[in-house]
Amino acid sequence: MDIVDILAEVDADSIPKETRDLQELTRAWVAERVAPELLPYPDSLIERVLERIRKQIELVEEQTGNMDPRTNFKLIIIQTELERFKFLVRSFLRARIKKIDAHPLHISNLHSLSPLLSTSEYQYLTQHQALLSQHYASSFLSQFPAGLQRLDDTTGGTSMIDKPDEDTAVFVRALRDVGVINVEGTDRSFEVKRGDVRVVRWSAVRRSVLAGDLELI
Amino acid sequence: MYGDIGNKLVQHAKRTQSLAHLPPYQTEMVRAVTREVRDLDKDVAAILEPFAGSFNPSTEPATACALLVNHLCMRRNKRCLLAYHRVRSDKLEEMCWSGIDVLERQAQQQSNKAGGDGSALMGANGSSSSLSPEEEEYVRQYSDLLAAYKGQWTDIDLTGSLEPPKDLFIDVRVLKDAGEIQTEYGAITLTKNSQFYVRQGDVERLIAQGYLQRLS
Numbered sequence: 001m002d003i004v005d006i007l008a009e010v011d012a013d014s015i016p017k018e019t020r021d022l023q024e025l026t027r028a029w030v031a032e033r034v035a036p037e038l039l040p041y042p043d044s045l046i047e048r049v050l051e052r053i054r055k056q057i058e059l060v061e062e063q064t065g066n067m068d069p070r071t072n073f074k075l076i077i078i079q080t081e082l083e084r085f086k087f088l089v090r091s092f093l094r095a096r097i098k099k100i101d102a103h104p105l106h107i108s109n110l111h112s113l114s115p116l117l118s119t120s121e122y123q124y125l126t127q128h129q130a131l132l133s134q135h136y137a138s139s140f141l142s143q144f145p146a147g148l149q150r151l152d153d154t155t156g157g158t159s160m161i162d163k164p165d166e167d168t169a170v171f172v173r174a175l176r177d178v179g180v181i182n183v184e185g186t187d188r189s190f191e192v193k194r195g196d197v198r199v200v201r202w203s204a205v206r207r208s209v210l211a212g213d214l215e216l217i
Numbered sequence: 218m219y220g221d222i223g224n225k226l227v228q229h230a231k232r233t234q235s236l237a238h239l240p241p242y243q244t245e246m247v248r249a250v251t252r253e254v255r256d257l258d259k260d261v262a263a264i265l266e267p268f269a270g271s272f273n274p275s276t277e278p279a280t281a282c283a284l285l286v287n288h289l290c291m292r293r294n295k296r297c298l299l300a301y302h303r304v305r306s307d308k309l310e311e312m313c314w315s316g317i318d319v320l321e322r323q324a325q326q327q328s329n330k331a332g333g334d335g336s337a338l339m340g341a342n343g344s345s346s347s348l349s350p351e352e353e354e355y356v357r358q359y360s361d362l363l364a365a366y367k368g369q370w371t372d373i374d375l376t377g378s379l380e381p382p383k384d385l386f387i388d389v390r391v392l393k394d395a396g397e398i399q400t401e402y403g404a405i406t407l408t409k410n411s412q413f414y415v416r417q418g419d420v421e422r423l424i425a426q427g428y429l430q431r432l433s
Contacts, residue, residue, distance in 0.1 A: 053372050076385055083382040083418060090373050097366075101310070124366045131362065135306060135355040140251045140298050145258040148295055 021048055022085075029092045031209065031216040034171070036164040036202050038099045038107055039210070041118045049089060056082050096121065104129050105152055105161045166203045172214040173197045181205060219257075219290045222249045223297035230304040239308055242349040247298065254294050257287045309348075309356050313363050316376055316425050319356050323348060378421055387417045388432040395428040 015023075028042050056078055063075055100107055100117070104125055111117050117125065133141075133151055141149055152160055178192040183204045192198065192208075197217070208214045226246050233240055264284060265272060274281035312319050348356070367375045395407040400419045407413070407428065423429045 050372065057372060079416075079418075080382075080385045083385060086373050086377070087379075087382050089370075090375055090377055091379055093370065093373070093375060094379060101307075120366060120369045124362065127362050128359070131355060131358050132306065135351055136299065136302055138354075139302055139349065139351045140247055141295075143251050144254055144295065145291070148254070148258075148291055151299075 018052070021045060021052075025049055025085075025088055025092070027215055029088050029095075032092055032095045032099075034216040035209070036166060036168045036170075037206075038096060038103075038110075038116055040114075040116055041096075041121065043118065046089070046118075049085065053082065053085055053089070056085075097124070099164070100125050101128070103162050103164055104132075106163045109161070166206075167201045169199050170202045170205070171197065171199055171217045172205050172209065173217050174214055176213050178208050178213045181208070219253075219286070220293050220297075222246055222253065223294045226250060226301045227297050230301045233304050233308065239305065239347050241347040242305070242352065243301075244349060247301070250294050250298055254291050257291050257294075261287050305352065306355060309352065310359060313356065313360050314376055316422075319348070320353060323353070374421075378425075382417060385416060386414055387420075389413055389415060389420055389424065389429040390432055391428065392430050393428050395423055398423070 024042070024045050028039070028045065032039055060075060060078055060082070063071055100121060107116065108122075108125055108129070111122065111125075136151070137149075150160075174192045174194050174196045177194050180189050180191050181200070181204055182189040183201055190198070192214070198205075205214055209216060226243065229240070229243060229246070261284060264280060264287075272280075309319060363376075390412050391407045391409055394409050397404050397406045398419065400416060405413060405415065407423075412432070420429055424431055
């Protein structure tokens with residue numbers, strides 16, 4: 001352990017929890033918008049953030065009657081912060097819904113292997129899928145020969161289950177020393193140190209990103 | 218020819234992607250492609266019939282080839298149909314998210330048409346809707362689903378603006394009379410052509426609906 005590690009540890013503890021949550025939320029938001037696949041749902045983080053948003057709304061409601069210019073000014077700051085928090089959560093959830101809508105079957109398969117979605121997202125996915133297949137069926141599919149009515153057919157050379165492109169390039173910044181990363185399928189490999197910024201295939205860095213060693217930017 | 222209509226349908230879908238509104242549903246084409254698939258399926262059955270279940274592709278390459286072509290055409294037609302419907306349903310979903318009431322707009326368009334075209338076209342009105350009945354049903358159910366999902370995030374307002382908020386208060390000009398709204402600073406009466414300095418969160422809905430215009 002050298003001095004950098006010690007400093008890093010002290011840093012992490014001295015930051016208040018609220019700030020760390022904001023940092024985590026921002027990170028999750030950026031990552032979700034950049035990563036080609038759906039990332040696991042940060043259950044406890046979102047819950048904490050929502051709890052805090054609710055408390056702030058209550059506070060604002062309580063203090064609105066107050067005409068003292070000083071509290072009024074404070075309220076404006078709180079409300080501005082509140083709007084920004086809401087925006088982060090909203091944009092984060094919308095980015096997820098967009099991915100869920102784009103690759104529903106693929107994501108639902110992955111979700112059954114290891115949880116990826118929140119309960120309500122899963123509900124949304126299954127119901128949306130049911131609606132879509134019902135729509136297709138009533139529009140034309142019900143008149144098709146029985147062998148061709150499936151929506152998740154993988155025979156015949158073309159799989160009907162669409163997948164995101166896992167080899168898209170992403171920008172990553174190293175939060176810790178990661179060591180050597182091999183890019184699969186090529187003979188390229190490189191070492192990543194703390195603070196480095198790289199453009200890499202998503203598939204090569206996925207594991208380090210999920211472990212929190214790298215952040216997407 | 219095989220797959221011709223399917224191709225047309227895909228071209229239609231491609232065009233739809235770059236349009237702001239939804240062009241009329243191609244009922245005829247969809248039916249024609251479906252019919253083609255059924256005919257092809259019958260052909261396949263007819264070709265296979267004399268073999269009574271013991272068809273061996275390597276001894277009859279010509280027949281095997283015909284079968285393959287038929288099968289591929291059916292699959293292709295299916296893909297074309299799926300793509301066409303998916304593009305349209307995506308578009309409808311987008312409208313649901315942005316708060317446009319698709320069904321109401323449909324009804325309005327129809328009544329406008331009825332008024333403008335006179336009585337000559339009145340009879341054809343039922344089919345002039347650009348949505349198929351299935352799509353209307355789909356929109357109705359999807360809005361319910363969206364409302365249900367949104368309802369779990371009451372504090373966030375999922376369909377709100379996706380632009381990062383800069384200012385808490387903004388200048389707006391009223392484009393259409395919107396009546397009185399309640400804000401925490403009291404009630405404001407929104408009359409046409411007046412300007413206000415209001416909290417963005419209070420009027421976001423009205424901006425999206427076209428009652429207010431944001432002044433920068």
